[in-house]
Amino acid sequence: MTNAPTVSLALDDQLCFKLYAASRAVTRAYKPMLDQLGLTYPQYVAMLVLWEWHATKPAQPTVKALGERLMLDSGTLTPLLKRLEQLGLVRRQRSAMDEREVHLGLSEAGARLHDEAHSLKTRLLCDSGVDLNQADALRKGLDQLLAQIKGLSSWAPTGPARH
Incomplete structure (x- = not known):
């Protein structure tokens, strides 16, 4: 007998669903700001990286480096x-x-x-009422989660599936 944890398949108990729902809600909250900038959310995150690189003056950033930073393949990144x-x-x-x-x-x-994006983002944060300390703690927790699950992309269950 194994000491496997008891897991629930109830939707509200799924971390993946909570992350999905939160991501959609945040993207929806950003939409009015992005509309003013004339950008989609994926275009916005690409611009965030390019602005960051522009400010720090790295030597000739590449499409490949941007794809790695955004975790996007070239088939997604090229049209963007x-x-x-x-x-x-x-x-x-x-x-x-x-x-x-x-x-x-x-x-x-x-x-x-x-500059326009910075101004709009500041206004969005002020209007949202989000506690910046809680947001920072959540961001750090998500960084830890990402680091822990990166190896799961090659994960495959062992043994037969139980029905």
Whole structure:
């Protein structure tokens, strides 16, 4: 006999559902701000990384590095970046040294959008009534959760399934 924990399959007991519901609620709360910026949520998080990199001046960020940072594959990231480029916010340029590598940069408009995004995000936080200490503790807890479950992507149950 194993000492396996007792688990519930009730929806309200599922961490994955709570994370899913919270993610959708946060994305919905951001929507009015994102509409003012003219961005979707995935475009916004890509811009967050590009603004961060622009401020810290790393050497020629690449599409690959952005994909790793956002945990997105190139099939998802390429159309997103193409749209940001069409909006005049991002520049993409193939490396002269290695054609497989595409470098990223902010356009002037993309850099200017940072200030507007910062102002709107500050207003959103103030209007939401979210306790910043609780939000920080939750973010740290989610960082720990992500670190713990990263190896589960290759997880497969052992033995036959029980019906």
